[in-house]
Amino acid sequence: QVQLVESGGGVVRAGGSLRLSCAASGRTFSFYYTMGWFRQAPGKEREFVAAITWSGSSISYADSVKGRFTISRDNAKNTVYLQMNSLQPEDTAVYYCAADTESAQYFRNPVHWGQGTQVTVSS
Numbered sequence: 001q002v003q004l005v006e007s008g009g010g011v012v013r014a015g016g017s018l019r020l021s022c023a024a025s026g027r028t029f030s031f032y033y034t035m036g037w038f039r040q041a042p043g044k045e046r047e048f049v050a051a052i053t054w055s056g057s058s059i060s061y062a063d064s065v066k067g068r069f070t071i072s073r074d075n076a077k078n079t080v081y082l083q084m085n086s087l088q089p090e091d092t093a094v095y096y097c098a099a100d101t102e103s104a105q106y107f108r109n110p111v112h113w114g115q116g117t118q119v120t121v122s123s
Contacts, residue, residue, distance in 0.1 A: 002026040002112040004097045009117030012087055016121070020082040022097030022114055029112075034100060035073060035080040036060075036107045039093035039119075046096070050082060051107035060104040065091075087121045094118050 008020040022035065036051030050061045050071040059071060068087075073080040080097065095117050100110035 002029045002099060004099060004112060004114035006095065006097045006114045006117040009095060009119045011120045011122065014088055014121055014123050016087050017083070017085045018087065018119060020084065020095055020097075020117060020119075022080045022082075024078040024080070024097075024099060029078065029099070030101075031075060031078075032101070033112075034102055034104055034107055034110075036098050036104070036110065037071065037080075037082050038096045038098060039091075040096070040116075041090075041093040044093075048108055049095070051104040052080065053104050058104040060107060084119070087119075089121045089123045092119060092121050 003026045004024050006022045032054045034053050037049040038046050039049050040046040048062050052059045052071045052073055068085050070083040097114035098110035099112040
């Protein structure tokens with residue numbers, strides 16, 4: 001099994017920052033998994049946010065977050081991070097961590113998911 005546990009969500013004003021963390025564990029979790037983030041706003045479909053390969057050599061972002069969000073990982077801790085700057089009300093959503101063997105560029109249907117963490121941006 002693979003367990004993904006997100007943390008770091010909360011309420012922030014527009015223009016503010018948050019950093020999400022996702023700790024991975026489990027008997028079948030692989031060091032070589034690509035890890036990433038998705039989000040789902042109320043009444044909307046879940047959408048891709050960012051992904052990073054195990055080495056960090058390949059990173060992909062959704063156009064809506066490029067230049068504002070930064071994904072990174074610490075393989076020694078099996079943890080992936082999402083630094084979110086210049087947050088806007090439209091970034092309000094539940095943010096989900098995910099992991100799979102797909103490349104960062106095609107990271108759209110991962111197998112393993114976390115439970116999600118709420119991010120609320122007030123105007």
